[in-house]
Amino acid sequence: MVRSDSAGNGGDAMKEHCGVLAIYSMENRPVAERIVKGLAALQHRGQESWGIAVPGEPILKGLGLIGQGADANAKKILSFTSNRGIGHVRYSTRGRTTLENAHPLDIRGEFAIAQNGTIANTEDLESVVEKEFPILGSTTDTKLAGYRLLQHYRAEHDWTRAFHKLSKELSGSYSFVMITHDGEVLAARDEAGYRPLCLGYDPDTDTHIVASESCALTALHADLVRDVQPGELVSLTKDGLKITKFAAASRHYHCPFEYTYFGHPSSKIDDHYVYNARRKLGRVLARKYPFKADVVIPVPDSARPAALGYSEESGIPMEEGLMKDRYRRKGSLRSFIEPTAKSREEIVREIITIKPVVDGKDVIVVDDSIVRGTSSRNIVQSLRDAGAKKVYMVVTFPPIRHPCYMGIDFPTREELLANKADGETLNVTDLNSKVAREIGVDGLGYNDINGLSEGIGLGKDEMCFACVTGEYLGLKKDPVLRTREEMKA
Numbered sequence: 001m002v003r004s005d006s007a008g009n010g011g012d013a014m015k016e017h018c019g020v021l022a023i024y025s026m027e028n029r030p031v032a033e034r035i036v037k038g039l040a041a042l043q044h045r046g047q048e049s050w051g052i053a054v055p056g057e058p059i060l061k062g063l064g065l066i067g068q069g070a071d072a073n074a075k076k077i078l079s080f081t082s083n084r085g086i087g088h089v090r091y092s093t094r095g096r097t098t099l100e101n102a103h104p105l106d107i108r109g110e111f112a113i114a115q116n117g118t119i120a121n122t123e124d125l126e127s128v129v130e131k132e133f134p135i136l137g138s139t140t141d142t143k144l145a146g147y148r149l150l151q152h153y154r155a156e157h158d159w160t161r162a163f164h165k166l167s168k169e170l171s172g173s174y175s176f177v178m179i180t181h182d183g184e185v186l187a188a189r190d191e192a193g194y195r196p197l198c199l200g201y202d203p204d205t206d207t208h209i210v211a212s213e214s215c216a217l218t219a220l221h222a223d224l225v226r227d228v229q230p231g232e233l234v235s236l237t238k239d240g241l242k243i244t245k246f247a248a249a250s251r252h253y254h255c256p257f258e259y260t261y262f263g264h265p266s267s268k269i270d271d272h273y274v275y276n277a278r279r280k281l282g283r284v285l286a287r288k289y290p291f292k293a294d295v296v297i298p299v300p301d302s303a304r305p306a307a308l309g310y311s312e313e314s315g316i317p318m319e320e321g322l323m324k325d326r327y328r329r330k331g332s333l334r335s336f337i338e339p340t341a342k343s344r345e346e347i348v349r350e351i352i353t354i355k356p357v358v359d360g361k362d363v364i365v366v367d368d369s370i371v372r373g374t375s376s377r378n379i380v381q382s383l384r385d386a387g388a389k390k391v392y393m394v395v396t397f398p399p400i401r402h403p404c405y406m407g408i409d410f411p412t413r414e415e416l417l418a419n420k421a422d423g424e425t426l427n428v429t430d431l432n433s434k435v436a437r438e439i440g441v442d443g444l445g446y447n448d449i450n451g452l453s454e455g456i457g458l459g460k461d462e463m464c465f466a467c468v469t470g471e472y473l474g475l476k477k478d479p480v481l482r483t484r485e486e487m488k489a
Ligand code: SF4
Pocket: 194, 254, 255, 256, 257, 258, 403, 404, 405, 406, 407, 408, 464, 465, 466, 467, 468
């Protein structure tokens, strides 16, 4: 039986984003330590909390990083003897980071579930779930989806059919991993394929692994078998691996932000390496925006391959002009996924300028995105403080003008710099000038959708651009646009 350590139903309706992992050892070897190792490799996808569910044990959860949590719970984790289990690392779109909201979540002792993604139409699920389970009250989107899945499973007695029914009701993105009370491990990816999910295998230990990204497979010395295709359900039991199709879509909506920022550079997502995509995006930007300067520098860490690409294409040398101070408290964390503006700024402050690289020089800064503009403004200022003469910036992701309802945290329009700069009505050239003034650079070059497609290698008809265009084509219904206050209510 899988049950939770935590009491209650969680907090207000929150969106979940994160890294998921599932492991099944066919040789009956304990997997808890490997879950910890795999989650550590997915840590870039969420640093606020972690959780592990194995059969026969309460769900183990903690706040903060999995490495610290595993150290503090080493004895307990080493006592887990199960040959299968699931794990999760999380970041939230709201300020609240609570143990109750950490995944995996227990669904009435029937299964534990963890998600990467966001269900955009929770209001449609609430009434139908609460009719049967009035104890729920307000809850997370994952918990609502889990309870709805339980209802379908009880009616269908078959997971593929249950997911088929659920998929018709859910609007949004999800990559789920689950472990049932009788020990079946399941993983499902929504039919649009917003968030990544891949399948791996370690032949030395006859172990199947499902993970958000292939970097977790690498850490576990397993081979990448293939991506879990959108609409597929992976089932792992003592009889082995079974894959079924529970839903199909007319086209896919892979998220390009996974390639420019979110994914690990070593990962291969939907058949394209993140590192290669970033490097090529830099080349695309160099052709599109041939700024004249002395040096190209990346904003660490995501933009490094793109800066290399820009440098290769332009012939301008690349140097490390900005460095994260890994020895200070927040140096190694990622600013975008920090929940508050204050904590984001703390991270930026702990990016150190290397004076001899930029002093007296014209500098091209390569960044992955401009969301709120906070980080960019501070970085530009610190470069000027260090003596940079001219500062140009090129950005691998196009102007983000609209919120994402499919799993990335830029939830409301008023937070988006491109939108504040009247982005919706301006063409990219005018927007470049306006945002350049906002963040204090001498020239700015945003990528566009064509450049994104060229750099990543996926067709424009295979990706989502809703945060760029405002057209939520991959959702089954139009999202409810909420203000920041409503999001927090
Ligand atoms: S809206 Fe933007 S961030 Fe969200 S899934 Fe689509 S492309 Fe990715």
